[in-house]
Amino acid sequence: MFSYCSDPSSLQGLSWLSCYLTTGKHMLFYGSFGTVIALLLVTAPVALLFGFGGATAARSHIVPLRWFGKGYTAIARGIPDIAFFLFFVIALDQAFEWMRHKVKCPDWEEPVRQGNDFVVCKIAKLPLSSSAQWVHEAYGFSLAVLTFSIVFGAFAAIVLYGAMQAVPRAQIETAESYGMTRRQTFWRIIVPQMWIFALPGLSNLWMILIKATPLLFLLGVEDIVYWARELGGLKTSIYSYPHPDWRLWYFLGLLVFYLGLTRVSEIILGRLTARLSRGQATIAGNNQRKAAS
Amino acid sequence: MTCLETIQAYGLRSIGIGERLLPKSDFTLCDQFTLIGSGLIWNVYFGFISLVIGFFLATGVALAKNADSPFIRKPAELFVFVFRGSPLFIQFFLAYELFVLLPKVGIDINLGFTEITAETRWLTRAWLGAVIVLILNTTAYTGEIFYGALRSVPMGDIEAADAYGLTGWPRFKRIVWPTMLRLAWPAYTNEAIFLFHATALVYFSGFPAWRQKGDALYYANYFADKTFNPFIPYPILAFYFILVVLGIIGLFGVINRRLNRHLPQERQKKLKIRPQIIR
Numbered sequence: 001m002f003s004y005c006s007d008p009s010s011l012q013g014l015s016w017l018s019c020y021l022t023t024g025k026h027m028l029f030y031g032s033f034g035t036v037i038a039l040l041l042v043t044a045p046v047a048l049l050f051g052f053g054g055a056t057a058a059r060s061h062i063v064p065l066r067w068f069g070k071g072y073t074a075i076a077r078g079i080p081d082i083a084f085f086l087f088f089v090i091a092l093d094q095a096f097e098w099m100r101h102k103v104k105c106p107d108w109e110e111p112v113r114q115g116n117d118f119v120v121c122k123i124a125k126l127p128l129s130s131s132a133q134w135v136h137e138a139y140g141f142s143l144a145v146l147t148f149s150i151v152f153g154a155f156a157a158i159v160l161y162g163a164m165q166a167v168p169r170a171q172i173e174t175a176e177s178y179g180m181t182r183r184q185t186f187w188r189i190i191v192p193q194m195w196i197f198a199l200p201g202l203s204n205l206w207m208i209l210i211k212a213t214p215l216l217f218l219l220g221v222e223d224i225v226y227w228a229r230e231l232g233g234l235k236t237s238i239y240s241y242p243h244p245d246w247r248l249w250y251f252l253g254l255l256v257f258y259l260g261l262t263r264v265s266e267i268i269l270g271r272l273t274a275r276l277s278r279g280q281a282t283i284a285g286n287n288q289r290k291a292a293s
Numbered sequence: 294m295t296c297l298e299t300i301q302a303y304g305l306r307s308i309g310i311g312e313r314l315l316p317k318s319d320f321t322l323c324d325q326f327t328l329i330g331s332g333l334i335w336n337v338y339f340g341f342i343s344l345v346i347g348f349f350l351a352t353g354v355a356l357a358k359n360a361d362s363p364f365i366r367k368p369a370e371l372f373v374f375v376f377r378g379s380p381l382f383i384q385f386f387l388a389y390e391l392f393v394l395l396p397k398v399g400i401d402i403n404l405g406f407t408e409i410t411a412e413t414r415w416l417t418r419a420w421l422g423a424v425i426v427l428i429l430n431t432t433a434y435t436g437e438i439f440y441g442a443l444r445s446v447p448m449g450d451i452e453a454a455d456a457y458g459l460t461g462w463p464r465f466k467r468i469v470w471p472t473m474l475r476l477a478w479p480a481y482t483n484e485a486i487f488l489f490h491a492t493a494l495v496y497f498s499g500f501p502a503w504r505q506k507g508d509a510l511y512y513a514n515y516f517a518d519k520t521f522n523p524f525i526p527y528p529i530l531a532f533y534f535i536l537v538v539l540g541i542i543g544l545f546g547v548i549n550r551r552l553n554r555h556l557p558q559e560r561q562k563k564l565k566i567r568p569q570i571i572r
Contacts, residue, residue: 034380082490082493082494083509083510083513083527083530083531083534085508086513086514086517086523086527087523087527090517090521090523091523091524094521094523101399145461165403179353192524210380211379211380211382212380213380214380214382214383215382217382218497225382225383225386228386229386232390245390245393245394247386247390248387248390248391249393251383251386251387251390254383255375255379255383255384258378258379258380258383259374259375259378259379262378262379263378273383
């Protein structure tokens with residue numbers, strides 16, 4: 001990074017540290033914080049979409065669709081999240097490969113499961129064994145996003161289902177008396193009004209999502225936990241920057257990062273709650289009205 | 294091997310009793326059920342110990358958070374913020390690295406009249422190190438729940454206690470504490486379920502499984518890795534977890550009824566179970 005970094009062994013004190021903290025691997029480490037933020041920013045809307053779908057399905061009048069919605073919310077309740085993460089990544093991967101296998105190699109004779117092996121034809125492999133490194137990484141990351149979205153979608157579905165039920169009955173009756181259909185009532189009355197009821201649950205979910213991001217490490221993505229272990233470990237003198245086991249300090253850094261993220265989210269969500277309470281027939285909304293007049 | 298022999302060989306494998314080598318190939322359903330169930334012993338152990346100890350510590354944290362003096366209140370607030378604001382996963386890693394750095398032989402503590410040696414080598418093992426992290430973590434979460442309940446103890450109850458001449462410790466023990474527990478109980482049930490789920494993280498976060506003595510998820514993951522088939526071991530794991538969660542709900546429901554037994558029927562709060570998952 002800096003010009004004086006060419007010979008690390010001659011450096012001392014602060015200049016050593018400044019060179020150490022700007023090596024290529026450290027740059028990748030800093031970049032992986034971006035990976036975590038990207039995961040959060042992509043997962044949150046997708047999970048919200050899944051949750052909306054799940055909640056709508058759970059309210060449906062069509063029986064199989066309702067069962068699907070109820071089942072989707074039920075899976076998330078009894079089982080540890082980490083088991084989900086380990087399960088879905090392999091299961092989704094195999095499902096995609098199996099589907100491609102069926103389409104691309106219809107005349108394949110052997111069974112897909114041979115004892116302990118899962119075998120699909122070569123051109124159905126995902127990603128193709130000939131593709132570049134970044135394709136492999138991108139595929140791993142998108143599997144992780146999909147897994148997070150499925151699991152958190154189930155929780156969002158629980159929250160949104162409750163919020164839809166919480167919209168005051170009088171509002172829906174008014175809509176019915178105006179002759180609105182079920183669909184119109186849903187889109188024009190329930191959906192715009194449910195957000196204030198969903199917000200406490202959704203902000204709780206956001207906090208949980210933040211705290212779930214280190215699980216990326218278990219899904220094989222090179223995230224901050226991976227790099228903290230990698231960089232912090234004991235480096236003997238064959239490395240250019242030898243140091244003892246510093247993993248404790250790296251993990252302390254991660255702890256501070258997460259605490260900061262939590263604090264910032266708390267402040268932003270507090271403001272959002274105040275904004276959404278405006279004009280609502282709730283205690284918070286009433287208090288705002290009184291304060292203004 | 295018949296299924297009965299498998300159970301004899303692997304039923305207590307996770308605590309080091311029975312066959313040493315794990316099955317290597319030709320896994321039967323019985324193998325998977327037995328080993329994953331054997332691992333569940335650890336989950337129950339982690340969950341039980343940290344809940345029991347965390348319960349008493351959390352009462353202390355709730356009282357400290359409610360204290361008037363900032364010298365007591367601020368540290369409690371900081372403790373709760375740190376443990377609730379960061380992922381349990383990171384806490385496990387951090388604690389493990391910290392325990393590894395401690396000297397292996399033990400620390401001599403000079404008490405003036407005598408010298409004792411604090412054993413530190415067990416701290417890097419999951420049965421002690423992970424339990425300490427889980428205790429601190431559940432103390433923070435439960436402390437926050439109890440604090441909320443403590444704030445909503447009805448003023449009338451306190452006034453009635455004053456009228457009877459109850460003050461200090463007797464008032465706390467006989468009036469404030471039972472009411473606090475009664476109010477906090479539904480949320481605390483969720484916390485117990487939530488903590489039990491969190492025990493599955495132990496062997497995936499720094500703490501190594503010594504001699505392949507792991508928890509239920511460790512064995513489920515072992516089978517999934519060996520067979521490339523996640524569709525059998527993880528549902529078995531889910532089955533076991535749901536069983537234990539049902540057990541927790543039953544047990545806490547009994548306590549809930551006892552805490553509420555003086556109230557008229559329709560005012561008794563039914564437990565609503567809405568477990569969260571990740572911390």
